[in-house]
Amino acid sequence: MKMLAFLAAAAIAGTLVLVGAIMLTPDAGTAAPKTQRLVIDIYGPGHGTAVPSNFAVRPRVPVEITIVNHTTELHTFTIDELGVNAAVMPAIMGPTSLTVRFTPKHGMLRWQCVPCRSHMHGMVLALLELRAGSV
Numbered sequence: 001m002k003m004l005a006f007l008a009a010a011a012i013a014g015t016l017v018l019v020g021a022i023m024l025t026p027d028a029g030t031a032a033p034k035t036q037r038l039v040i041d042i043y044g045p046g047h048g049t050a051v052p053s054n055f056a057v058r059p060r061v062p063v064e065i066t067i068v069n070h071t072t073e074l075h076t077f078t079i080d081e082l083g084v085n086a087a088v089m090p091a092i093m094g095p096t097s098l099t100v101r102f103t104p105k106h107g108m109l110r111w112q113c114v115p116c117r118s119h120m121h122g123m124v125l126a127l128l129e130l131r132a133g134s135v
C-alpha cells in the first residue's frame, strides 16, 4: 500500500521516469538483458535539485546512471543498500559527471546525496517485470 501511494504521488507530480519504457524494443521479452541507462542532472541554484529524482527500472537488469553536476557544490549519489557511494565534483570550469553501475533486485531503493540528504534524494523503483509477449 505504501508503494502504491508513492507511485501515485510520483505520477501526479510528474517526477517518475520509466527507464525501461525508453528502452523497450519489440524483442525485449526474449533478448538478453541490456543495460538500462539514465542521466540525472543536478541543477542550482542553492543546494541543487536532481532531475529526475525518481525513476523506474527493470529488476535484475544492469543499470548505468550518469550524474551530471551543473552546480558549484559537491554532490553524491549514494544507495546504502547496494554500497553505491560516488561523489560528483563541483562544476567549476563546466559541468562534471560520473557514472555508477549496479544491478537492482526486485523492490524499491532509496538514493540520496549525503551532503544534502534532507532535500536531494529519490527512489529507484525496480518493480517492472518484462516477459515475452508483454510488450
Ligand SMILES: [Cu+2]
Binding pocket: 047, 048, 074, 075, 076, 113, 114, 115, 116, 117, 120
Ligand atoms: Cu547534494
